[in-house]
Amino acid sequence: MAGIRGGAADDEKQGGGGDYQGGFHRRSINGIAVRASMLQTFSSMHDGFQSLQGKLLLDGGSITGSFFNRTVVLICQHSTDGAFGLVLNRGAERTVGEAITDELPERIGDQDLWVGGPVQPAALSYLHSDEFLPDANVCPNLNLDHSLEDLVELGNSFSSTQRVRVFTGYSGWGPGQLEDEMERKAWVTHTATIEHVFEKSPEELWRIIMREMGGVNRLMSDAPDDLSWN
DSSP: OOOBSSOSSOOOOOSOOOOOBTTBOHHHHHHHHHHHHHTHHHHHHSTTOOOOTTEEEEEOSSOTTSTTTTOEEEEEEEETTEEEEEESSOEEEEEHHHHBSSOOOHHHHTSEEEEOOSEEEEEEEEEEEOSOOTTOSSBTTEEEEOOHHHHHHHHTOOOTTOEEEEEEEEEEEOTTHHHHHHHTTOEEEEEOOHHHHTOSOGGGHHHHHHHHHOHHHHHHHTSOSSGGGO
């Protein structure tokens, strides 16, 4: 069974643990996503709960110095049971093929690998989009998956409109944890689009979206990374 060679980020315990299987924390990562998905309908009816699935969370300037400084996180699943997200703009500085031990189709193996978050750095996740994905589980035409076998199958397919991004590690929140961070205004929210997820210059994504939002967010986008430079 394939595995991620080495961790791209430390596990900062921002999420649950799980069984390690051949380099992938498959049971725990799949459990979070499936459990959140199953509870989605119920959670949206729960008093006071508002799901952020399909939204982007952007550092609003209050988490300077942390792993999430100036990150853009796509919330893939969110229920009263917790949340699962992937950072879209932090590179792992290696390709997918360099990190995964099994042979991959060239169009997948040659792609840049991205750090989805500080939790379980050997866990594999990927986002897949196409013109029509009837079973997409994040938002229309955008699917989250963790299966290496399905990733290989995608790489061997010939859809001209297919897009894939592969991540190591993820961002996780336990029950009520993300809601607490939202109350403390740690994050700025923005509706995700397929174009955001597959932005050609992911390293600039935080600034691009802050400028899109305008107002004080646009002003923040032009500030230096270290505010002491001002």
